[in-house]
Amino acid sequence: MSDQDQGDDGDIPMMQKLLDNPFLLLFIGVASPAVLYLGWGLMEIVTIPAR
Amino acid sequence: MMVNNSFRTCPDTGLKFFSSAENLIKANAVAGVVFLLIGGMFGLLVGLTRWQAVHLLGAEDFYMVLTAHGLNVLIFWMIFFEIAILYFCSSVLLGCRLATPRWAWVGFGLMVIGAVMNNVIVLQGNSSVMMTSYVPLEAHPLFYLSLILFAVGALIGSFVFFGTLVVAKAEKTYEGSVPLVTFGAITAAIIAVFTIVSGAIVLIPTLLWSVGLVGEIDVLAYRMIWWAFGHSSQQINVAAHVSVWYAIIAILFGAKPLSEKVSRTAFLMYILFLQLASVHHLLVDPGLSSNFKMFNTSYAMYLAVMASMVHGLTVPGSMEAAQRARGHNAGLFTWLRKAPWGNPAFSGMFISLVGFGFLGGITGVVMGAEQINILIHNTLYVPGHFHATVVLGSTLAFMALAYWLVPVLFRRELIWKGLAKWQPYVFGLGMTGVSLFLMGAGTLGVPRRHWDIGFAGTGGITHEFPAAAYTMLALNGMSVILAVAGGAAFCLIMVGTILFGKKLGNDEPMAEPCIVAPVTDEEYAANGGSAFAIPGTIVLALVFFVSFALYYFINWKYLAETWGIG
Numbered sequence: 088m089s090d091q092d093q094g095d096d097g098d099i100p101m102m103q104k105l106l107d108n109p110f111l112l113l114f115i116g117v118a119s120p121a122v123l124y125l126g127w128g129l130m131e132i133v134t135i136p137a138r
Numbered sequence: 139m140m141v142n143n144s145f146r147t148c149p150d151t152g153l154k155f156f157s158s159a160e161n162l163i164k165a166n167a168v169a170g171v172v173f174l175l176i177g178g179m180f181g182l183l184v185g186l187t188r189w190q191a192v193h194l195l196g197a198e199d200f201y202m203v204l205t206a207h208g209l210n211v212l213i214f215w216m217i218f219f220e221i222a223i224l225y226f227c228s229s230v231l232l233g234c235r236l237a238t239p240r241w242a243w244v245g246f247g248l249m250v251i252g253a254v255m256n257n258v259i260v261l262q263g264n265s266s267v268m269m270t271s272y273v274p275l276e277a278h279p280l281f282y283l284s285l286i287l288f289a290v291g292a293l294i295g296s297f298v299f300f301g302t303l304v305v306a307k308a309e310k311t312y313e314g315s316v317p318l319v320t321f322g323a324i325t326a327a328i329i330a331v332f333t334i335v336s337g338a339i340v341l342i343p344t345l346l347w348s349v350g351l352v353g354e355i356d357v358l359a360y361r362m363i364w365w366a367f368g369h370s371s372q373q374i375n376v377a378a379h380v381s382v383w384y385a386i387i388a389i390l391f392g393a394k395p396l397s398e399k400v401s402r403t404a405f406l407m408y409i410l411f412l413q414l415a416s417v418h419h420l421l422v423d424p425g426l427s428s429n430f431k432m433f434n435t436s437y438a439m440y441l442a443v444m445a446s447m448v449h450g451l452t453v454p455g456s457m458e459a460a461q462r463a464r465g466h467n468a469g470l471f472t473w474l475r476k477a478p479w480g481n482p483a484f485s486g487m488f489i490s491l492v493g494f495g496f497l498g499g500i501t502g503v504v505m506g507a508e509q510i511n512i513l514i515h516n517t518l519y520v521p522g523h524f525h526a527t528v529v530l531g532s533t534l535a536f537m538a539l540a541y542w543l544v545p546v547l548f549r550r551e552l553i554w555k556g557l558a559k560w561q562p563y564v565f566g567l568g569m570t571g572v573s574l575f576l577m578g579a580g581t582l583g584v585p586r587r588h589w590d591i592g593f594a595g596t597g598g599i600t601h602e603f604p605a606a607a608y609t610m611l612a613l614n615g616m617s618v619i620l621a622v623a624g625g626a627a628f629c630l631i632m633v634g635t636i637l638f639g640k641k642l643g644n645d646e647p648m649a650e651p652c653i654v655a656p657v658t659d660e661e662y663a664a665n666g667g668s669a670f671a672i673p674g675t676i677v678l679a680l681v682f683f684v685s686f687a688l689y690y691f692i693n694w695k696y697l698a699e700t701w702g703i704g
C-alpha cells in the first residue's frame with residue numbers, strides 16, 4: 088500500500104479508501120447518530136399525543 | 139502567521155517532537171493531572187460521606203461536592219488528557235508540525251477558563267445540579283456558560299487535530315495509511331465532534347433558559363440530547379484508551395497488531411455504533427418507544443460491544459505473539475509471566491485491560507438490556523459500573539501512558555520509581571473495590587446520589603436497607619481511601635518528575651531504554667509465523683466468555699425472582 092500514494096489509487100480496495108479518509112468517516116460518524124439517535128428520538132418526543 | 143517548524147528528534151524514541159506541538163501536549167497533560175487531583179479529592183469526600191458510619195459531609199455540601207467530583211474527573215481530567223493524546227497521535231506519530239498552534243492555544247485557554255470558572259461557580263454552592271444538570275433543576279447561568287466555553291475549546295482542539303492530519307498528508311510525512319494508534323485517535327476525535335455539538339445543542343438553550351430568555355426546556359428532550367453528549371463523551375474515552383493500549387504494546391513489546399484490517403474495522407464499528415448506545419440512559423424514560431430503545435441498545439450497541447471484544451482479544455493477542463517471537467514461547471502463559479510487571483506503563487495498561495473488560499464491559503451489557511436494567515436502574519450499581527470503565531479502564535490507561543510519555547516529553551527521569559512501581563496496583567485494587575462494592579450496594583437497592591440511606595431527619599420515610607448494604611458502603615469507603623492514595627501518588631509522581639526529575643542533556647538517553655524495537659517478520663516467522671498462535675489469549679478469552687454468560691443469566695434469574703407469581 089505504501090507505493091501507491093501517487094493519486095493513482097485504482098487498485099486500493101473500497102474499504103481501505105473509506106478507512107483512509109478521515110473526513111468521510113467524520114461525516115458518517117456524526118450523521119449516523121444524528122439521524123438514528125437525535126432525529127429518531129426527537130420525532131418520538133414531538134409526536135407524543137398531547138393527552 | 140509565522141509557522142514555527144523547529145523540532146527535536148528524541149534520543150530515546152527517535153520520534154520527532156515539533157516545539158509547537160510539544161508545548162501544547164505538555165500543557166494539556168499537566169492541566170489534566172491537576173484536575174484529576176482536584177476531582178479525586180472530591181471523590182474522597184463523597185466516598186467518606188456515603189460510608190454511613192463516617193458520614194462526613196452535610197447534605198448540601200454532599201451534593202455540591204458530588205457535582206464537582208463528576209465534572210472535574212469525568213469532563214476536565216479526561217478531555218484535557220485526550221487533547222494531549224490527539225496532538226501526540228497526529229503531530230508526533232505522523233512526524234509533522236501541528237496545524238494552527240495559535241488556535242490550539244486559544245482552545246486550551248478556553249478550556250482552562252471554562253474548567254476554573256466551573257469550579258468557582260459550583261463551590262459557591264448554588265449550582266449543585268450534578269454533572270447531568272437535568273432541567274428543571276437550575277444552576278447559576280455561569281455554570282452552563284463555563285461548560286460551553288470548555289466545550290468550544292475542546293472542539294477547537296479536535297479540529298486542530300484534523301487539520302494536522304491534512305498537513306501530514308500534504309507534506310507527505312508518512313506513507314500509505316496512518317498508523318493504527320493514530321486511526322484510533324481519529325475515531326476518538328470523530329466521536330468528540332458529535333459529543334461536543336450535542337453538548338452545545340443542549341447547553342446553549344439551557345443557558346438562555348437560566349437567564350430567562352427561554353420560557354421552558356422540555357424535560358424529555360433535554361435528557362435525550364444531554365445523553366448524546368454524556369454518553370458519547372465516554373466513548374471518546376474508550377476509543378482513546380484502546381488506542382493507548384495499542385500504543386503501549388507497540389512501545390514495550392515491539393508488538394505489531396495481529397491484523398491491521400480487523401483492528402481498523404473494529405474502530406469503524408465504534409464510529410458507526412458506539413454513540414447510539416446513548417439510549418441506555420433512557421431505558422425507563424416514558425414517551426420513547428421500545429423500538430427506539432431496543433434498536434439502539436441491543437442491535438447497535440452489541441455491534442459496538444463486539445468491537446470492544448475484538449480489541450480486548452487483539453491487544454493481549456498481539457502482545458502474546460510478540461513475546462513468543464522474542465523467545466517467551468513455553469507453555470500457555472510464559473509470555474504473560476515474563477512481562478515487565480514492575481513497569482507501571484505495562485502494569486497500568488494490563489490492569490486497565492482486564493478491569494475494563496471483566497468489570498466494566500460485562501456489567502455494561504447487563505445494564506444495557508432493557509429488561510434487566512430495571513433491577514439496578516439509578517442505584518449505586520451505575521457508578522459501580524462506570525468506575526470500572528472510566529476509572530479502571532480509561533484513567534488507568536492514561537496513567538500508564540503518562541509514565542512513559544512524561545519523561546520523554548519533559549526530558550527528565552521519572553522520580554520515586556519504587557512508588558511508581560506500586561502505584562497502578564494500589565490504584566487498581568482500590569478502584570476494583572470501589573466498583574465492586576458500589577455494585578454490591580446497588581444490587582441491594584441502594585440509590586445513587588443519595589446523601590443518607592438512613593433517612594435521618596426525613597420524618598416519614600421508614601424504608602430500611604439490609605445490614606449488608608451498610609457493610610458494602612463501609613467496604614466502599616475503605617476502598618475509596620486506597621484508591622485516592624493511589625491516585626494522589628500518581629499526581630505527585632507526575633508533578634514531581636516535571637519539577638524535580640533528573641534533567642537529561644540534549645542527546646543524553648535515559649538510564650533505561652524506554653522503547654523496544656519492533657518485532658521483525660523473521661522473528662514472527664521463527665515462531666511458526668501464524669498470527670493465530672496465541673493459545674494463552676484464547677484461554678483468557680474463554681474465561682471471559684464464561685464469566686460473561688454466567689453473569690448475564692444470573693441477572694435474568696434475579697429478574698424472574700423479583701415479582702413472585704401466585
Ligand code: HEM
Nearest residue numbers: 178181182185208211212268269521528529586587618625
Ligand atoms: C480517585 C478516586 C475516586 C473515588 C474515590 C470516587 C468515588 C466516587 C463515589 C463514591 C461516587 C458516588 C456515587 C453516588 O453517591 O452517587 C462517585 C461518583 C462519580 N464518579 Fe467517582 N471516584 C473517583 C474517581 C473518579 C474518576 C477518575 C472519574 C472519571 C474519570 C469518576 C467519575 C464519577 C462520576 C461521573 C460520578 C457520578 C457523579 C454524579 O452522579 O453526578 N470518578 N465517585
Ligand SMILES: [Cu+2]
Nearest residue numbers: 369372415416
Ligand atoms: Cu452511556
